[in-house]
Amino acid sequence: MPSSPPSSPPVAKRPKLDSQASTSVPNNIVPLSPSASPHRTNGHSNGSAALSADTVPAATSAPSLPTARAAAPTTHTPADSDDEETEPVMRLAEEEDLSRRDMYLDTVARQNLDFDFERLCSKSLSNINVYACLVCGKYFQGRGRGSWAYRHSVGENHRVWLNLQTEKFYVLPEGYIVSDPSLNDILRVLNPRYKSSSLPALSDLPAPSHTLAGTSYIPGYIGLNNIKKNDYLNVILQLILHVPPVRNFFLDPASPQLQESARPSELVNRLATLARRLWNPHLFKSQISPHEFLQEVAKRSGGKFKMTEQGDPVEFLGWLVNTLHRDLGGTKKRNSSVIYSSLQGKVQIETQQIIIHKEYARPIFDIARDIQTNQSPFLFLALDLPATPLFQDANEKKIIPQVSLASILAKFDGKTTQEFGPTLKRHHLMALPPYLILHIKRFTKNNFVEERNPTIVNFPLRGVELSDYVDPKPSDPMHTQYDLLANVSLDTTGASTSSAGTGPGVSKAKRDPNDEPQMTWKIHVRAGRGGGDSEKWFELQDLRVEEVRKEMVFLGETVVQVWQRRDLSTPKV
Numbered sequence: 245m246p247s248s249p250p251s252s253p254p255v256a257k258r259p260k261l262d263s264q265a266s267t268s269v270p271n272n273i274v275p276l277s278p279s280a281s282p283h284r285t286n287g288h289s290n291g292s293a294a295l296s297a298d299t300v301p302a303a304t305s306a307p308s309l310p311t312a313r314a315a316a317p318t319t320h321t322p323a324d325s326d327d328e329e330t331e332p333v334m335r336l337a338e339e340e341d342l343s344r345r346d347m348y349l350d351t352v353a354r355q356n357l358d359f360d361f362e363r364l365c366s367k368s369l370s371n372i373n374v375y376a377c378l379v380c381g382k383y384f385q386g387r388g389r390g391s392w393a394y395r396h397s398v399g400e401n402h403r404v405w406l407n408l409q410t411e412k413f414y415v416l417p418e419g420y421i422v423s424d425p426s427l428n429d430i431l432r433v434l435n436p437r438y439k440s441s442s443l444p445a446l447s448d449l450p451a452p453s454h455t456l457a458g459t460s461y462i463p464g465y466i467g468l469n470n471i472k473k474n475d476y477l478n479v480i481l482q483l484i485l486h487v488p489p490v491r492n493f494f495l496d497p498a499s500p501q502l503q504e505s506a507r508p509s510e511l512v513n514r515l516a517t518l519a520r521r522l523w524n525p526h527l528f529k530s531q532i533s534p535h536e537f538l539q540e541v542a543k544r545s546g547g548k549f550k551m552t553e554q555g556d557p558v559e560f561l562g563w564l565v566n567t568l569h570r571d572l573g574g575t576k577k578r579n580s581s582v583i584y585s586s587l588q589g590k591v592q593i594e595t596q597q598i599i600i601h602k603e604y605a606r607p608i609f610d611i612a613r614d615i616q617t618n619q620s621p622f623l624f625l626a627l628d629l630p631a632t633p634l635f636q637d638a639n640e641k642k643i644i645p646q647v648s649l650a651s652i653l654a655k656f657d658g659k660t661t662q663e664f665g666p667t668l669k670r671h672h673l674m675a676l677p678p679y680l681i682l683h684i685k686r687f688t689k690n691n692f693v694e695e696r697n698p699t700i701v702n703f704p705l706r707g708v709e710l711s712d713y714v715d716p717k718p719s720d721p722m723h724t725q726y727d728l729l730a731n732v733s734l735d736t737t738g739a740s741t742s743s744a745g746t747g748p749g750v751s752k753a754k755r756d757p758n759d760e761p762q763m764t765w766k767i768h769v770r771a772g773r774g775g776g777d778s779e780k781w782f783e784l785q786d787l788r789v790e791e792v793r794k795e796m797v798f799l800g801e802t803v804v805q806v807w808q809r810r811d812l813s814t815p816k817v
């Protein structure tokens with residue numbers, strides 16, 4: 245254990261200082277870029293460094309409160325038990341107290357407040373009894389005399405505090421509670437709450453909200469911080485939190501698996517927190533950080549999905565939906581979690597050993613021989629792109645091939661065959677999910693090199709008909725029609741194109757073709773539904789949010805799409 249720092253308060257019973265040196269940062273604390281860190285500003289140590297035995301009890305910066313000091317606890321306040329009961333609580337009923345309240349509440353600086361980060365004391369790194377300084381936004385432990393929060397309040401004269409757990413406001417160092425309706429907006433940022441009945445309306449075009457600075461934003465269509473290289477994770481968070489039943493499940497205060505008594509996993513809890521922030525109509529800034537959730541992802545996935553290394557969004561999506569399903573108590577049954585009930589479909593796979601007939605150029609299914617039939621549930625469907633032709637145009641630029649979505653969906657028509665080693669397979673859908681996720685396979689690994697297929701897939705935004713691929717067919721014709729909800733694509737603007745392809749990289753002669761491609765990920769998501777003016781499209785790439793024309797959606801190298809069944813994408817009248 246590290247020794248206490250020279251600035252330790254000489255108070256006999258001071259807060260636990262067990263892990264404050266940087267050498268003892270817990271494993272789950274990932275170094276942050278300065279702008280993303282909750283301990284971001286300099287000079288935290290000023291307040292405490294200046295303290296000595298003489299200055300601690302002096303509360304020198306509070307001349308207007310000569311009696312408050314006497315009321316402050318002087319005996320015991322270990323920061324981790326900081327009991328409310330023994331603290332003096334000064335309700336602001338009297339007139340003189342009201343004038344005092346006004347004075348301090350004016351020092352609250354909302355632009356410095358940001359509750360996206362793990363609730364850890366910036367000094368002790370403890371998560372117990374953490375207070376946010378509402379003047380500078382930093383987190384400190386305890387409020388008793390000698391605690392980190394107490395010392396900060398004295399040293400910096402930052403007086404208004406919020407206990408992040410109890411959601412009570414305090415004035416320190418005096419230690420009295422303030423309760424004032426003007427502070428409720430802060431609680432709405434700390435912990436946004438929703439009404440079950442208001443959730444379905446989020447599927448229609450939400451009304452714009454305004455930030456502290458007066459900028460308008462659409463709740464749910466805001467940027468996510470990129471801590472280092474987590475754009476591949478951000479697009480999947482945006483994707484999953486825009487699937488309406490999943491969104492509603494995590495926002496709904498009545499969801500049974502989210503109740504404290506149901507002991508939800510940390511992953512579930514943190515995703516629920518992120519969902520509530522993403523859809524919050526009362527944000528101070530129109531951006532949030534997924535940092536806390538992604539820390540838990542890194543932990544739960546054993547380091548497979550990190551914020552610091554580019555990764556595969558499709559692998560992350562697969563991991564996330566399966567892990568959430570299990571964490572929410574899901575079983576093999578179809579409707580056993582919101583994940584399965586929203587995303588699960590069923591496919592039939594027929595397999596036959598290949599025997600080459602000389603009269604056929606390609607192997608075919610032989611109905612006279614054994615066909616093995618399997619039925620398999622799926623959460624998303626993988627679609628293959630045709631191999632990239634090596635044509636070049638007159639200017640010796642590579643031509644980017646294009647295919648239609650229908651042509652790659654033909655894999656599921658029950659007739660098209662594919663060879664897998666010594667076997668031949670054909671696929672047919674048996675049940676379509678309310679939300680169909682398609683994965684367009686763009687990357688192949690050959691001899692340790694990952695190659696990217698730049699083929700552009702053409703698709704309509706509305707009305708993709710899937711009746712040719714499903715058997716038995718649903719009786720309601722709306723149940724085979726799908727409208728696009730979200731589209732994740734590769735942004736290759738910064739990429740070199742070692743395999744083939746497009747983008748500015750091609751024309752830059754000096755670029756080393758062996759350079760690691762600088763690929764980033766972006767997502768298009770629909771706001772509202774029903775087509776025409778009742779919907780809008782947004783392009784989200786980390787913190788960047790832009791409303792885009794519909795035609796822009798299909799220009800990129802699509803990798804994952806979410807399609808919404810027509811009856812669900814039609815506004816209820």
Ligand SMILES: [Zn+2]
Binds near residue numbers: 377379380382402
């Ligand atoms: Zn402060």
